[in-house]
Amino acid sequence: MAFAWLKGHGTENDFVLLPDHDGTVHGDLDAGFIAALCHRRRGIGADGVLRVIRSSAIGIDSAGEWFMDYRNADGSVSEMCGNGVRVFALHLVQEGLVDAATSFVVGTRDGDKRVSIDGDAISVDMGVPVVQGVSKVSADGNTWEAQDVRTGNPHAVAFVDRLGDAGTLLAEPAYDESVYPEGVNIEFVVREGEHHVAMRVHERGSGETRSCGTGACAVAVATAVADQAVRPTTYRVDVPGGTVHVSWDAGNHITLTGPAEIVARGTMDWTA
Secondary structure, eight states, X not given: OEEEEEEEEXXXXXXXXXXXXXXXXXXXXXXXHHHHHHOTTTSSOOSEEEEEEEHHHHTOOOSSSEEEEEXXXXXXXXXXXXXXXXXXXXXXHHTTSSOTTSOEEEEETXXXXXXXXXXXXXXXXXXXXXXXXXXXXXXXXXXXXXXXXXXXXXXXXXXXXXXXXXXXXXXXXXXXXXTOTTOOEEEXXXXXXXXXXXXXXXXXXXXXXXXXXXXXXHHHHHHHHHHTOOSSEEEEEEETTEEEEEEEOTTSOEEEEEOOEEEEEEEEXXXX
């Protein structure tokens, strides 16, 4: 199977983009194919795949022409990816598929996301977060309370003394499966200053990644709740791959702002 591909990242959370505008190239996107494509040794290597497809071609009711069909590195379907949507949006602009002079909508499984671009900064309205209860997560022999925050994906946010306390994160941390029956992204967070935190994340289906956009949003929300911060408020979130900013406005919407970059493109004759 021959197909076009691109490689991009948002704060080093990296993705393979598959242009498939009418849905005829990749069909239902086989999970085994996605996992092989994302493999760091046997494939191109990525934290996930973004199929670039028209909303009408995939049967999605969206105000946006383009739908981000996002898959985790293991081939499983995911609702949303905050870093991925910035990379996706940059690709649309670079290919002339949308007008960068105005904001535009990208369809996702978590609903429509409005994107605006100002120089190198790409901002995405990530919608309204849902703050739920507290459960526990464990890693490297340590256990912490974790705030349940839903920002398109489920997140368990744990404040720790040091980011290294979570260990290598080569194995998935333990969590309460009754709270997260479909899995969860787990963030470990330290405070760096006023409205400034740093985090590591273990993403379901991908392992530890260099960044997680919906996770950064969840971390900012959890920190704001702990701080009893008055909205509107903005937090700087440092991830291993860079820095993003998350704003939570008086209308309860969160906006994720950060960079994105397309680093490679080509045509592959897939033989695996």
